[in-house]
Amino acid sequence: MHTHLSDFPSEHQLPIFPLDLVLFPGGIVPLHIFEERYQMMIELCLEHQSLFGVVLIKDGEEAGEPAEPHHVGTAVEIIEVNQLEGGRLNVVTAGQYRFEILDIQQRLPYQVGRVRMPVVPDVAECNSFEPTGEEARELYQDYEALLCHLFLDWEPPEGIPHDSRDLAFQIGRRLHISLSEKQLLLETLPVDQLLTREAAVLKRENQKLRLQIAARNN
Numbered sequence: 091m092h093t094h095l096s097d098f099p100s101e102h103q104l105p106i107f108p109l110d111l112v113l114f115p116g117g118i119v120p121l122h123i124f125e126e127r128y129q130m131m132i133e134l135c136l137e138h139q140s141l142f143g144v145v146l147i148k149d150g151e152e153a154g155e156p157a158e159p160h161h162v163g164t165a166v167e168i169i170e171v172n173q174l175e176g177g178r179l180n181v182v183t184a185g186q187y188r189f190e191i192l193d194i195q196q197r198l199p200y201q202v203g204r205v206r207m208p209v210v211p212d213v214a215e216c217n218s219f220e221p222t223g224e225e226a227r228e229l230y231q232d233y234e235a236l237l238c239h240l241f242l243d244w245e246p247p248e249g250i251p252h253d254s255r256d257l258a259f260q261i262g263r264r265l266h267i268s269l270s271e272k273q274l275l276l277e278t279l280p281v282d283q284l285l286t287r288e289a290a291v292l293k294r295e296n297q298k299l300r301l302q303i304a305a306r307n308n
Contacts, residue, residue, distance in 0.1 A: 112272040127199035229292035236299040
């Protein structure tokens, strides 16, 4: 399946999968599908070569009654499926784009939302964020280096993007912070504002890591 952002109107319907995770575009997430309602959802997505939305749970649980999702999530593409006994599925998904839920139009057997994609900045707009992006990039490089110094088994990414949007999404994926704080970053749709918030988080986290390293060395 090959999906492009241009394949979707700004507003469209999307099946919603509330989970205890925050996913940024570009992230790869394996999911174990054991509830019949989500097995049905996956089958329909495969049949129609469509996406579904992963959204952090605001209230409720992953299994059982429909959980209330936050209003911003990430649409995912199914890139691998393994059938298991009893109809269970192991699927691997890849994050494609952020979306806002305008309203929930269907609640059973699974939720379907009317969603809106944020405006994707063009290259010129991304380049206009360069000062903000450069500060965030430097802080992020320090963050990965500090983690490598603190944890011998830490695996840094293969590279750091130069495109501001891709950089912002990679930072969001790699930050080890609470789900609520990650969700706040995900909901910061303008890329320049997202990078500004990430820079502030990175300054704080880098200071924490430096203190941990200093304490370990004493």
